[in-house]
Amino acid sequence: MSNKERIVCGLDIGTTKTCMLLARVSKNQNLEVVGTGYALSSGLNKGNVVDIEAAAACVLKAADEAELKSGVSIDWVTLGHSGDHVQSFNCHGAISIVGKLNQVTPQDMLQVIRAAKAIPMPPGRDILHILPQEFFLDNRGGIQNPVGLTGSRLDVNVHVVTCDEFLKQNLVNAVNCAQMRVRRIVLQQLASAEAVLTPDEKELGVALIDIGGGTTDIVAFLRKSVHHTSVLPIGGDHFTRDIAMGTRMPIEEAERIKKETGTVSDDGIAEDALIQAQVIGKRGMYGIPRRFVCNILRERALDVLELIKADLEDSGIAPHLTAGVVITGGGSMLDGLVGLAEETLGIPVRQGLPQGIQGITEDLSHPVYSAVIGLVMYGVLKDGDQTMQPARAGAMAWFQNRFLSWVSS
Ligand SMILES: Nc1ncnc2c1ncn2[C@@H]1O[C@H](COP(=O)(O)OP(=O)(O)OP(=O)(O)O)[C@@H](O)[C@H]1O
Numbered sequence: 001m002s003n004k005e006r007i008v009c010g011l012d013i014g015t016t017k018t019c020m021l022l023a024r025v026s027k028n029q030n031l032e033v034v035g036t037g038y039a040l041s042s043g044l045n046k047g048n049v050v051d052i053e054a055a056a057a058c059v060l061k062a063a064d065e066a067e068l069k070s071g072v073s074i075d076w077v078t079l080g081h082s083g084d085h086v087q088s089f090n091c092h093g094a095i096s097i098v099g100k101l102n103q104v105t106p107q108d109m110l111q112v113i114r115a116a117k118a119i120p121m122p123p124g125r126d127i128l129h130i131l132p133q134e135f136f137l138d139n140r141g142g143i144q145n146p147v148g149l150t151g152s153r154l155d156v157n158v159h160v161v162t163c164d165e166f167l168k169q170n171l172v173n174a175v176n177c178a179q180m181r182v183r184r185i186v187l188q189q190l191a192s193a194e195a196v197l198t199p200d201e202k203e204l205g206v207a208l209i210d211i212g213g214g215t216t217d218i219v220a221f222l223r224k225s226v227h228h229t230s231v232l233p234i235g236g237d238h239f240t241r242d243i244a245m246g247t248r249m250p251i252e253e254a255e256r257i258k259k260e261t262g263t264v265s266d267d268g269i270a271e272d273a274l275i276q277a278q279v280i281g282k283r284g285m286y287g288i289p290r291r292f293v294c295n296i297l298r299e300r301a302l303d304v305l306e307l308i309k310a311d312l313e314d315s316g317i318a319p320h321l322t323a324g325v326v327i328t329g330g331g332s333m334l335d336g337l338v339g340l341a342e343e344t345l346g347i348p349v350r351q352g353l354p355q356g357i358q359g360i361t362e363d364l365s366h367p368v369y370s371a372v373i374g375l376v377m378y379g380v381l382k383d384g385d386q387t388m389q390p391a392r393a394g395a396m397a398w399f400q401n402r403f404l405s406w407v408s409s
């Protein structure tokens with residue numbers, strides 16, 4: 001592989017699995033998978049690191065595998081982040097345009113965004129993203145890029161995502177312990193959205209729900225910009241634990257049963273159907289009514305879906321979701337969930353698989369990989385080409401591109 005080729009690396013340290021994806025970036029910014037690495041996670045709880053050494057060991061295992069498969073050594077990663085400490089809000093900033101000919105400059109854009117984020121931040125919180133939604137020039141809205149336009153007052157609406165600085169640092173430390181550095185941290189659902197949603201869905205209004213093992217991560221788009229993000233501290237592992245507790249199965253067995261025979265659909269389960277499973281305190285396999293197990297899953301699914309519904313309604317975005325809801329993440333694999341979500345939320349729901357990179361094998365085309373594939377895409381799209389230098393004639397355009405990618409990071 002030539003040294004001049006640019007390789008990007010996405011790292012998703014999830015509650016249940018840690019995975020890494022390396023992709024080659026072509027001159028026209030197309031991506032091609034060159035290596036992947038996978039490890040079962042440990043040292044995490046609900047998206048947060050609770051044991052640095054254990055988490056670092058998983059990162060190292062995934063990195064070793066990715067390096068071996070690709071023959072590339074990994075220095076920098078784009079890292080996904082989630083957890084119930086993540087909070088977000090929408091806010092607004094305004095400035096006067098006083099320069100020559102009243103034309104908006106990139107510096108004005110920077111300043112108006114600074115004005116929007118100049119709100120008192122509680123100690124211990126870091127800003128993860130500031131995502132511009134819409135600019136207004138003299139109260140005329142619908143502007144995505146006001147640079148070069150003329151006016152006297154510039155306003156911006158932004159979506160701000162914050163997180164606990166120490167919990168974020170713990171995640172970075174785990175990566176550093178595995179001898180890699182973090183180029184950028186991206187909220188997980190933003191990464192998943194990059195890999196799963198279509199531009200039309202983002203324009204019309206859509207919510208992406210990434211149901212992981214420990215958390216359910218939500219992001220809603222309208223007119224191509226982010227209007228709502230949140231993290232619910234509940235995920236697929238709660239379904240497994242419910243089965244384990246309700247039937248006294250070992251957790252591993254409950255996980256197997258959930259994946260192999262679980263459904264949240266009401267139909268098609270014979271009254272007398274039995275599941276053969278190990279049960280704590282019994283020898284060999286034991287027959288458990290399938291209807292009983294599936295009712296446990298259905299009850300939990302209804303709870304989670306009601307929480308999602310309340311979250312979307314409370315944020316005010318629900319009436320604007322013309323393109324409905326897209327579910328992804330491993331939790332979206334639960335049989336019957338798409339149908340139940342449609343019934344409960346009352347809008348169209350589809351399952352989202354990751355797309356947009358060449359060389360995605362059948363194995364990788366799976367909802368558990370939405371975040372890591374999106375992290376690679378996010379890294380490339382928002383970072384730009386790092387070998388690019390500002391040409392004199394195009395210096396302004398270069399600055400503008402870099403600036404736009406920075407403010408939307
Ligand atoms: N076929 C399946 N049926 C039901 N659940 C499934 C299936 N496959 C995976 N899951 C569940 O998906 C969850 C893991 O999903 P995922 O890999 O997206 O989580 P994660 O990224 O590690 O966690 P998080 O994003 O919460 O930190 C587990 O709870 C697992 O049981």
Ligand SMILES: [Mg+2]
Nearest residue numbers: 014212329371
């Ligand atoms: Mg995840």
